[in-house]
Amino acid sequence: MRVYISADLEGVAGVVSPAQLVSGPAYEEARRWMTAEVAAAVRGAQRAGARQVVVNDAHEAMTNLRLEDLPPGVEVISGKPKALGMMCAIDAGWDLAFLTGCHARQGSGGLLSHSYSASTIARLCLNGREVGELGLNISLALACNVPVGLVTGDAAAVAEALELFPGLRTVAVKTAYGRQAARTLTPGEACSRIEAAAGEAVAAPCQSDEIRHWQPQPPYTLAVDFASPVMADAVSYMPLTRRESPCRITMEQAELPALFRAFQAMLTIAGAVAR
Ligand SMILES: [Zn+2]
Structure with missing residues:
Protein backbone atom coordinates (compact mmCIF):
# COMPACT_ATOMS: atom_id res chain seq x y z
CA MET A 1 0.00 0.00 0.00
CA TYR A 116 -5.70 28.40 -4.03
CA SER A 117 -5.18 32.18 -3.87
CA ALA A 118 -7.39 34.58 -1.92
CA SER A 119 -5.98 37.58 -3.78
CA THR A 120 -6.56 36.32 -7.33
CA ILE A 121 -9.28 33.62 -7.53
CA ALA A 122 -12.93 34.58 -7.03
CA ARG A 123 -14.62 31.40 -8.28
CA LEU A 124 -13.76 28.08 -9.94
CA CYS A 125 -16.04 25.76 -11.89
CA LEU A 126 -14.99 22.34 -13.13
CA ASN A 127 -17.25 20.94 -15.85
CA GLY A 128 -19.93 23.43 -14.78
CA ARG A 129 -19.83 22.64 -11.07
CA GLU A 130 -18.43 25.12 -8.53
CA VAL A 131 -15.38 23.72 -6.77
CA GLY A 132 -12.70 24.85 -4.37
CA ARG A 212 -17.00 8.62 -6.67
CA HIS A 213 -20.45 10.10 -6.44
CA TRP A 214 -19.28 12.98 -8.62
CA GLN A 215 -16.47 12.31 -11.03
CA PRO A 216 -16.22 14.77 -13.90
CA GLN A 217 -15.65 13.12 -17.26
CA PRO A 218 -13.36 14.22 -20.09
CA PRO A 219 -13.09 16.61 -21.77
CA TYR A 220 -12.47 18.75 -18.68
CA THR A 221 -13.37 22.44 -18.66
CA LEU A 222 -12.15 24.78 -15.94
CA ALA A 223 -13.77 28.23 -15.68
CA VAL A 224 -11.70 30.64 -13.60
CA ASP A 225 -13.14 33.95 -12.36
CA PHE A 226 -10.25 36.19 -11.43
CA ALA A 227 -10.48 38.96 -8.84
CA SER A 228 -9.62 41.64 -11.42
CA PRO A 229 -9.76 42.00 -15.23
CA VAL A 230 -6.02 42.73 -15.35
CA MET A 231 -5.38 39.17 -14.14
CA ALA A 232 -7.61 37.77 -16.89
CA ASP A 233 -5.84 40.06 -19.40
CA ALA A 234 -2.49 38.47 -18.58
CA VAL A 235 -3.79 34.89 -18.35
CA SER A 236 -5.57 35.26 -21.73
CA TYR A 237 -2.13 35.38 -23.42
CA MET A 238 -1.74 31.66 -22.62
CA PRO A 239 -2.54 29.33 -25.54
CA LEU A 240 -5.80 27.37 -25.41
CA THR A 241 -7.51 29.90 -23.11
CA ARG A 242 -10.88 31.52 -23.91
CA ARG A 243 -11.89 34.92 -22.54
CA GLU A 244 -15.52 34.51 -21.55
CA SER A 245 -15.98 37.85 -19.80
CA PRO A 246 -13.79 40.61 -18.31
CA CYS A 247 -12.78 38.41 -15.37
CA ARG A 248 -13.45 34.88 -16.64
CA ILE A 249 -11.03 32.59 -18.47
CA THR A 250 -11.93 29.04 -19.49
CA MET A 251 -9.74 26.22 -20.68
CA GLU A 252 -10.63 22.74 -21.92
CA GLN A 253 -8.27 19.75 -21.88
CA ALA A 254 -8.72 16.04 -22.55
CA GLU A 255 -6.67 15.12 -19.45
CA LEU A 256 -7.25 16.60 -16.00
CA PRO A 257 -3.54 16.62 -15.00
CA ALA A 258 -2.79 18.76 -18.09
CA LEU A 259 -5.58 21.18 -17.16
CA PHE A 260 -4.47 21.29 -13.51
CA ARG A 261 -0.89 22.03 -14.61
CA ALA A 262 -2.09 24.87 -16.84
CA PHE A 263 -4.10 26.21 -13.90
CA GLN A 264 -0.87 26.39 -11.85
CA ALA A 265 0.56 28.62 -14.61
CA MET A 266 -2.61 30.78 -14.48
CA LEU A 267 -2.15 31.25 -10.73
CA THR A 268 1.47 32.31 -11.23
CA ILE A 269 0.62 34.78 -14.01
CA ALA A 270 -2.36 36.28 -12.16
CA GLY A 271 -0.27 36.58 -8.99
CA ALA A 272 2.44 38.44 -10.90
CA VAL A 273 0.08 41.21 -12.06
CA ALA A 274 -1.81 41.35 -8.75
CA ARG A 275 1.03 43.26 -7.11
ZN1 LIG B 1 -3.03 26.73 2.66
Whole structure:
Protein backbone atom coordinates (compact mmCIF):
# COMPACT_ATOMS: atom_id res chain seq x y z
CA MET A 1 0.00 0.00 0.00
CA ARG A 2 1.45 3.35 -1.13
CA VAL A 3 -0.16 6.40 0.48
CA TYR A 4 0.04 9.97 -0.81
CA ILE A 5 -0.74 12.87 1.55
CA SER A 6 -1.36 16.48 0.49
CA ALA A 7 -1.00 18.66 3.60
CA ASP A 8 -2.45 22.17 3.96
CA LEU A 9 -2.42 24.43 7.04
CA GLU A 10 -5.67 26.45 7.25
CA GLY A 11 -7.73 23.41 8.29
CA VAL A 12 -5.46 22.31 11.16
CA ALA A 13 -6.90 22.33 14.71
CA GLY A 14 -6.12 25.59 16.50
CA VAL A 15 -5.47 27.59 13.32
CA VAL A 16 -7.98 30.47 13.07
CA SER A 17 -6.08 33.62 12.13
CA PRO A 18 -4.16 34.90 9.09
CA ALA A 19 -1.28 35.64 11.48
CA GLN A 20 -0.84 31.86 11.87
CA LEU A 21 -0.44 31.27 8.10
CA VAL A 22 2.80 33.04 7.17
CA SER A 23 6.04 33.83 9.11
CA GLY A 24 6.20 34.80 12.77
CA PRO A 25 5.79 33.23 16.23
CA ALA A 26 2.12 32.31 15.67
CA TYR A 27 3.07 30.61 12.39
CA GLU A 28 5.88 28.65 14.06
CA GLU A 29 3.34 27.26 16.53
CA ALA A 30 0.83 26.53 13.74
CA ARG A 31 3.34 24.64 11.63
CA ARG A 32 4.14 22.45 14.65
CA TRP A 33 0.42 21.59 14.92
CA MET A 34 0.29 20.97 11.14
CA THR A 35 3.29 18.65 11.38
CA ALA A 36 1.71 16.82 14.35
CA GLU A 37 -1.50 16.17 12.39
CA VAL A 38 0.47 14.93 9.38
CA ALA A 39 2.60 12.73 11.65
CA ALA A 40 -0.59 11.28 13.13
CA ALA A 41 -1.92 10.46 9.65
CA VAL A 42 1.41 8.85 8.74
CA ARG A 43 1.51 6.78 11.94
CA GLY A 44 -2.06 5.60 11.40
CA ALA A 45 -1.31 4.58 7.83
CA GLN A 46 1.96 2.86 8.75
CA ARG A 47 0.43 0.91 11.65
CA ALA A 48 -2.34 -0.32 9.33
CA GLY A 49 0.25 -1.63 6.86
CA ALA A 50 1.17 1.20 4.47
CA ARG A 51 4.66 0.43 3.19
CA GLN A 52 5.34 3.82 1.63
CA VAL A 53 3.99 7.23 2.66
CA VAL A 54 4.92 10.46 0.88
CA VAL A 55 3.68 13.86 2.07
CA ASN A 56 3.36 16.83 -0.28
CA ASP A 57 3.71 20.09 1.65
CA ALA A 58 0.84 22.09 0.08
CA HIS A 59 0.59 25.45 1.88
CA GLU A 60 2.01 28.79 0.66
CA ALA A 61 5.79 28.37 0.23
CA MET A 62 5.30 24.62 0.70
CA THR A 63 8.17 24.44 3.22
CA ASN A 64 5.99 24.33 6.36
CA LEU A 65 6.47 20.81 7.70
CA ARG A 66 9.10 20.32 10.42
CA LEU A 67 10.81 17.30 8.94
CA GLU A 68 12.53 16.28 12.19
CA ASP A 69 9.13 15.85 13.84
CA LEU A 70 7.78 13.33 11.28
CA PRO A 71 7.90 9.57 11.85
CA PRO A 72 10.72 7.47 10.35
CA GLY A 73 10.03 6.08 6.91
CA VAL A 74 8.06 9.00 5.50
CA GLU A 75 9.31 11.22 2.68
CA VAL A 76 8.29 14.84 2.04
CA ILE A 77 7.88 16.82 -1.20
CA SER A 78 8.93 20.31 -0.16
CA GLY A 79 9.14 23.68 -1.94
CA LYS A 80 7.64 25.38 -4.98
CA PRO A 81 6.90 25.91 -7.79
CA LYS A 82 6.24 22.29 -8.61
CA ALA A 83 4.08 20.70 -11.31
CA LEU A 84 0.56 20.03 -9.98
CA GLY A 85 1.27 22.21 -6.91
CA MET A 86 -0.86 20.99 -4.00
CA MET A 87 -1.15 17.61 -5.75
CA CYS A 88 2.47 17.37 -6.97
CA ALA A 89 3.42 13.79 -7.93
CA ILE A 90 -0.10 12.42 -7.89
CA ASP A 91 -0.35 9.67 -10.50
CA ALA A 92 -1.72 6.17 -10.90
CA GLY A 93 1.12 4.69 -8.82
CA TRP A 94 -0.56 5.53 -5.49
CA ASP A 95 -3.06 3.24 -3.80
CA LEU A 96 -4.68 5.87 -1.58
CA ALA A 97 -4.62 9.64 -1.07
CA PHE A 98 -5.23 11.69 2.10
CA LEU A 99 -5.87 15.44 2.18
CA THR A 100 -5.14 17.05 5.57
CA GLY A 101 -5.59 20.57 6.97
CA CYS A 102 -8.21 21.43 4.33
CA HIS A 103 -10.39 24.56 4.17
CA ALA A 104 -13.56 25.54 2.30
CA ARG A 105 -13.68 27.31 -1.03
CA GLN A 106 -13.58 31.06 -1.73
CA GLY A 107 -16.93 32.71 -1.00
CA SER A 108 -18.10 30.03 1.45
CA GLY A 109 -18.63 30.45 5.17
CA GLY A 110 -15.69 28.28 6.17
CA LEU A 111 -12.75 29.27 8.29
CA LEU A 112 -10.02 31.11 6.31
CA SER A 113 -11.83 30.04 3.14
CA HIS A 114 -10.23 30.61 -0.27
CA SER A 115 -9.47 28.72 -3.46
CA TYR A 116 -5.70 28.40 -4.03
CA SER A 117 -5.18 32.18 -3.87
CA ALA A 118 -7.39 34.58 -1.92
CA SER A 119 -5.98 37.58 -3.78
CA THR A 120 -6.56 36.32 -7.33
CA ILE A 121 -9.28 33.62 -7.53
CA ALA A 122 -12.93 34.58 -7.03
CA ARG A 123 -14.62 31.40 -8.28
CA LEU A 124 -13.76 28.08 -9.94
CA CYS A 125 -16.04 25.76 -11.89
CA LEU A 126 -14.99 22.34 -13.13
CA ASN A 127 -17.25 20.94 -15.85
CA GLY A 128 -19.93 23.43 -14.78
CA ARG A 129 -19.83 22.64 -11.07
CA GLU A 130 -18.43 25.12 -8.53
CA VAL A 131 -15.38 23.72 -6.77
CA GLY A 132 -12.70 24.85 -4.37
CA GLU A 133 -9.38 23.21 -3.61
CA LEU A 134 -11.10 20.09 -2.30
CA GLY A 135 -13.30 19.57 -5.35
CA LEU A 136 -10.46 20.08 -7.80
CA ASN A 137 -7.77 18.20 -5.86
CA ILE A 138 -10.00 15.18 -5.20
CA SER A 139 -11.15 15.15 -8.84
CA LEU A 140 -7.51 15.06 -9.91
CA ALA A 141 -6.76 12.10 -7.62
CA LEU A 142 -9.79 10.23 -8.91
CA ALA A 143 -8.87 11.02 -12.53
CA CYS A 144 -5.51 9.35 -11.76
CA ASN A 145 -7.42 6.34 -10.37
CA VAL A 146 -6.29 7.06 -6.82
CA PRO A 147 -9.12 6.73 -4.27
CA VAL A 148 -9.25 9.38 -1.53
CA GLY A 149 -9.27 7.67 1.85
CA LEU A 150 -9.33 10.61 4.26
CA VAL A 151 -10.06 14.35 4.31
CA THR A 152 -9.38 16.41 7.45
CA GLY A 153 -10.12 20.09 8.07
CA ASP A 154 -12.76 22.41 9.46
CA ALA A 155 -16.42 21.38 9.43
CA ALA A 156 -17.24 23.52 6.37
CA ALA A 157 -14.41 21.93 4.39
CA VAL A 158 -15.57 18.46 5.37
CA ALA A 159 -19.17 19.34 4.38
CA GLU A 160 -17.97 20.70 1.04
CA ALA A 161 -16.08 17.49 0.30
CA LEU A 162 -19.00 15.29 1.35
CA GLU A 163 -21.44 17.25 -0.82
CA LEU A 164 -19.41 16.32 -3.89
CA PHE A 165 -18.14 12.93 -2.74
CA PRO A 166 -20.53 11.24 -0.27
CA GLY A 167 -18.97 8.30 1.53
CA LEU A 168 -15.57 9.95 2.08
CA ARG A 169 -13.95 9.29 5.46
CA THR A 170 -13.47 12.66 7.14
CA VAL A 171 -12.30 14.22 10.41
CA ALA A 172 -13.59 17.70 11.32
CA VAL A 173 -11.23 19.35 13.81
CA LYS A 174 -12.99 22.71 14.31
CA THR A 175 -16.22 24.59 13.53
CA ALA A 176 -16.23 28.17 12.26
CA TYR A 177 -17.71 30.91 14.42
CA GLY A 178 -16.86 33.34 11.64
CA ARG A 179 -14.12 33.57 9.02
CA GLN A 180 -11.42 34.02 11.68
CA ALA A 181 -12.87 32.34 14.78
CA ALA A 182 -13.75 28.75 15.60
CA ARG A 183 -14.49 26.22 18.28
CA THR A 184 -11.55 23.85 17.87
CA LEU A 185 -10.29 20.55 19.16
CA THR A 186 -6.94 20.63 20.91
CA PRO A 187 -4.00 19.49 18.78
CA GLY A 188 -3.70 16.29 20.81
CA GLU A 189 -7.34 15.32 20.37
CA ALA A 190 -7.26 16.18 16.65
CA CYS A 191 -4.18 14.00 16.22
CA SER A 192 -5.81 11.05 18.02
CA ARG A 193 -8.84 11.20 15.74
CA ILE A 194 -6.74 11.64 12.59
CA GLU A 195 -4.45 8.73 13.48
CA ALA A 196 -7.44 6.44 14.06
CA ALA A 197 -9.15 7.51 10.82
CA ALA A 198 -5.95 7.11 8.80
CA GLY A 199 -5.58 3.58 10.12
CA GLU A 200 -9.18 2.77 9.20
CA ALA A 201 -8.67 4.26 5.73
CA VAL A 202 -5.73 1.97 5.02
CA ALA A 203 -7.29 -1.10 6.64
CA ALA A 204 -10.68 -0.65 4.94
CA PRO A 205 -10.60 1.91 2.13
CA CYS A 206 -14.00 3.29 1.13
CA GLN A 207 -15.67 1.47 -1.72
CA SER A 208 -14.79 3.32 -4.88
CA ASP A 209 -18.40 3.71 -5.97
CA GLU A 210 -19.20 5.29 -2.59
CA ILE A 211 -16.61 8.03 -2.94
CA ARG A 212 -17.00 8.62 -6.67
CA HIS A 213 -20.45 10.10 -6.44
CA TRP A 214 -19.28 12.98 -8.62
CA GLN A 215 -16.47 12.31 -11.03
CA PRO A 216 -16.22 14.77 -13.90
CA GLN A 217 -15.65 13.12 -17.26
CA PRO A 218 -13.36 14.22 -20.09
CA PRO A 219 -13.09 16.61 -21.77
CA TYR A 220 -12.47 18.75 -18.68
CA THR A 221 -13.37 22.44 -18.66
CA LEU A 222 -12.15 24.78 -15.94
CA ALA A 223 -13.77 28.23 -15.68
CA VAL A 224 -11.70 30.64 -13.60
CA ASP A 225 -13.14 33.95 -12.36
CA PHE A 226 -10.25 36.19 -11.43
CA ALA A 227 -10.48 38.96 -8.84
CA SER A 228 -9.62 41.64 -11.42
CA PRO A 229 -9.76 42.00 -15.23
CA VAL A 230 -6.02 42.73 -15.35
CA MET A 231 -5.38 39.17 -14.14
CA ALA A 232 -7.61 37.77 -16.89
CA ASP A 233 -5.84 40.06 -19.40
CA ALA A 234 -2.49 38.47 -18.58
CA VAL A 235 -3.79 34.89 -18.35
CA SER A 236 -5.57 35.26 -21.73
CA TYR A 237 -2.13 35.38 -23.42
CA MET A 238 -1.74 31.66 -22.62
CA PRO A 239 -2.54 29.33 -25.54
CA LEU A 240 -5.80 27.37 -25.41
CA THR A 241 -7.51 29.90 -23.11
CA ARG A 242 -10.88 31.52 -23.91
CA ARG A 243 -11.89 34.92 -22.54
CA GLU A 244 -15.52 34.51 -21.55
CA SER A 245 -15.98 37.85 -19.80
CA PRO A 246 -13.79 40.61 -18.31
CA CYS A 247 -12.78 38.41 -15.37
CA ARG A 248 -13.45 34.88 -16.64
CA ILE A 249 -11.03 32.59 -18.47
CA THR A 250 -11.93 29.04 -19.49
CA MET A 251 -9.74 26.22 -20.68
CA GLU A 252 -10.63 22.74 -21.92
CA GLN A 253 -8.27 19.75 -21.88
CA ALA A 254 -8.72 16.04 -22.55
CA GLU A 255 -6.67 15.12 -19.45
CA LEU A 256 -7.25 16.60 -16.00
CA PRO A 257 -3.54 16.62 -15.00
CA ALA A 258 -2.79 18.76 -18.09
CA LEU A 259 -5.58 21.18 -17.16
CA PHE A 260 -4.47 21.29 -13.51
CA ARG A 261 -0.89 22.03 -14.61
CA ALA A 262 -2.09 24.87 -16.84
CA PHE A 263 -4.10 26.21 -13.90
CA GLN A 264 -0.87 26.39 -11.85
CA ALA A 265 0.56 28.62 -14.61
CA MET A 266 -2.61 30.78 -14.48
CA LEU A 267 -2.15 31.25 -10.73
CA THR A 268 1.47 32.31 -11.23
CA ILE A 269 0.62 34.78 -14.01
CA ALA A 270 -2.36 36.28 -12.16
CA GLY A 271 -0.27 36.58 -8.99
CA ALA A 272 2.44 38.44 -10.90
CA VAL A 273 0.08 41.21 -12.06
CA ALA A 274 -1.81 41.35 -8.75
CA ARG A 275 1.03 43.26 -7.11
ZN1 LIG B 1 -3.03 26.73 2.66
